[in-house]
Amino acid sequence: MKLIITAPKGKMAGLVVAEAAARDDVEIIAGIGPKGRDYIGMDIGEVAMIGSKVGAPVADDIEKHIDEADVVCDFSTVDLGMEVLDACIKHKKALVIGTTGFSAEQRERLEAASSEIPIMIAANTDRMVNVMRRILMEAARELYDETDIEIVDMHDNSKIDSPSGTAREMIESIGEAVGRDLVSDAVYGRPLGIHPREKGKVTFHAIRGGDTPSSHTVYFFGDGERLEITHHCLNWKGCAKGAVDACIWMADKLAGLYGIRESMGL
Numbered sequence: 001m002k003l004i005i006t007a008p009k010g011k012m013a014g015l016v017v018a019e020a021a022a023r024d025d026v027e028i029i030a031g032i033g034p035k036g037r038d039y040i041g042m043d044i045g046e047v048a049m050i051g052s053k054v055g056a057p058v059a060d061d062i063e064k065h066i067d068e069a070d071v072v073c074d075f076s077t078v079d080l081g082m083e084v085l086d087a088c089i090k091h092k093k094a095l096v097i098g099t100t101g102f103s104a105e106q107r108e109r110l111e112a113a114s115s116e117i118p119i120m121i122a123a124n125t126d127r128m129v130n131v132m133r134r135i136l137m138e139a140a141r142e143l144y145d146e147t148d149i150e151i152v153d154m155h156d157n158s159k160i161d162s163p164s165g166t167a168r169e170m171i172e173s174i175g176e177a178v179g180r181d182l183v184s185d186a187v188y189g190r191p192l193g194i195h196p197r198e199k200g201k202v203t204f205h206a207i208r209g210g211d212t213p214s215s216h217t218v219y220f221f222g223d224g225e226r227l228e229i230t231h232h233c234l235n236w237k238g239c240a241k242g243a244v245d246a247c248i249w250m251a252d253k254l255a256g257l258y259g260i261r262e263s264m265g266l
Contacts, residue, residue, distance in 0.1 A: 001025060001026050001027070001070050001071060001247065001248050001251045002027050002029050002068060002069045002070045002071075003020055003026055003027065003028050003029060003069060003070070003071055003072075003073060003244075003247055004028075004029050004030050004031070004032060004062065004065060004066065004069040004071070004072045004073070005017055005020065005028060005030075005031050005032070005044065005072075005073050006031070006032045006033070006062075006072070006073070006074045006075065006076040006080060006081075006084055007031075007032070007033060007034075007074075007075060007076035007077070007080065008031035008033065008044050008047045008048045008058055009033065009037070009039060009047050009048065010075060010076065011236065012075040012098065012236055012239060012240070012243075013031075013048070013073075013075045013076065014047075014048035014049065014050070015235075015236050015237060015239070015240035016073055016075065016240045016243050016244060017031070017044055017045065017048035017050055017054070018048065018050040018240065019237075019240040019241055019243070019244045020073075020244050020247075021045060021050060021052075021054050023244060025248065026244060026247075026248065028044060028054050028055075028056040029056055029065055029068045029069045030044070030056050030057055030058065030059055030064075030065035030068075030069075031044035031047060031048075031056065031057070031058035031059070032058070032059060032060070032061075032062045032065075032076075032080075032084070033047075033058050033059075033060055034060065034077075034079075034080055035060040035061075036060070037060070039058055040058055040059065040060045041057060041058065041059075042057070042058055043055065043056065043057065043058070044056045044057065044058050062083070062084060062087045063087060066087050066088070066091045066093055067091060069093060070093070070094065070251045071093065071094045071095070071096060071247045071248075071250050071251050072084055072087075072088055072093055072094070072095050072096070073096050073098075073243060073244075073247050074095065074096070074097045074098065074099055075098040075099055075243070076099050077099065078099065078101050078102055078103075078106065080099075081097060081099040081102070082106060082109070084097075085097070085109065085110060085113055088113070088117055088119075089113055089116050089117055092116070092117055093117065094117060094118040094119070094247075094250045094251060094253060095113075095117060095118070095119045095120070096119075096120045096122065096243065096246050096247050096250055097110065097119065097120065097121055097122070098122050098123065098124075098125055098165075098239075098243060100123050100161050100164065100165030100168075101160065101161035101165075107121075111257055114255060114256050114257035115255060116255055117255050118250055118253035118254060118255055118256055118258060119256075119257055119258070120246055120250055120257075120258040120259065120260060120263070121257070121259075122243075122246060122259070122260035123164070123165025123166050123168065123169050124165065124166040124169060124239065124260070125239045125240075125242035125243040125245075125246055125260055126231075126233065126236075126238040126239045126242055127238060127241075127242055127264055128231055128238060129166060129216070129231050129233075129238075130242075130260055130261050130264055130266050131266065132170075132216075132229060132231050133169065133170060133173040133261070133266075134173075134261075134266055135229060136170055136173050136174055136177070136218055136229060137173050137174065137176065137177035138177070139218075139220060139227065139229065140173075140174040140177040140178050141177050141178065143220045143222070143227070144174070144177070144178045144200075146222060147220040147221055147222045147227075148197060148199075148219075148220075148221040149174065149202045149203075149218065149219065149220055149221075150202070150203045150204075150205065150218075150219045150221070151163070151167050151170060151171060151202060151203070151204050151205065151216070151217070151218050151219075152205045152206075152207065152215075152216070152217045152219070153166065153167040153204070153205070153206055153207070153214070153215075153216050154207040154208075154212060154214060154215040154216070155206075155207070155208055155212070155214045156208070156209070156210060156211045156212055156213075156214070157208050157209050157210060157211075159208055159214075162188075162204075162206035162208070163188065163204040163206050164206070164214070164216070166214070166216055167204055167206075167216055168183065170216065170218060171183055171186060171202050171204070174202065174218075180200075182201075182202050185200075185201055185202075186201060186202050186203065186204060187201050187202070187203040187204070188203075188204050189203075189204065189205055189206070190203070213232065213233050213234050213235070214232075214233045215230065215231065215232045215233065216230065216231050217229070217230040218230075242260065242263075242264070245263060245264075246260055246263045249263040250263070
């Protein structure tokens with residue numbers, strides 16, 4: 001499987017480079033970075049600091065390399081992600097996109113692209129997180145009507161979107177389980193003042209600070225008890241493995257919208 005990886009200097013994409021470079025069944029064709037960066041033209045292994053060269057350049061124009069690739073893996077920024085989407089549509093290439101923070105309109109564009117290309121929108125490609133989503137669905141089926149549900153997502157101080165894409169996927173899974181659109185009806189923190197809790201609404205709380213590893217906890221509050229389901233991410237290696245596995249899985253897919261849980265058999 002021939003792969004293009006965007007933003008190879010980023011924390012997540014750098015781990016994807018290391019994971020892909022270690023695979024015998026994956027060939028990295030190129031990395032794609034924003035225009036004007038000082039690492040354009042360097043080997044992607046050097047840019048991602050994996051300790052060795054890979055033999056693939058980092059370019060600032062995806063058009064130069066996209067025809068060579070089977071799949072594009074994007075963990076970059078909203079702006080670069082939309083540029084990559086346009087290129088994938090133009091050249092009919094599969095796209096695995098883990099970038100988060102898209103607006104509702106941009107999300108609609110991503111989903112609409114599935115009529116033309118195979119696309120996977122996956123905020124979190126870690127297998128344990130996606131097993132957690134299955135557990136949350138089961139808990140929600142049993143407990144939604146009798147508990148108050150709150151989600152806390154914790155990230156380092158460089159995380160710019162809130163709630164996290166992972167937290168959003170968790171509430172989407174809970175909503176899927178109970179047959180309700182809980183995302184559009186959610187509460188995002190509580191401002192100063194009097195704000196009584198509304199029955200049935202899920203509330204997000206986003207914590208950002210220091211270099212703390214990311215953690216997600218979903219609370220089901222009942223009378224006299226509570227259930228907590230938590231995932232701690234000590235590093236992103238599990239996400240990188242899942243991302244590369246997803247890219248391999250997507251390489252032969254027809255146009256359509258795919259989910260990370262499908263690629264994992266979950």
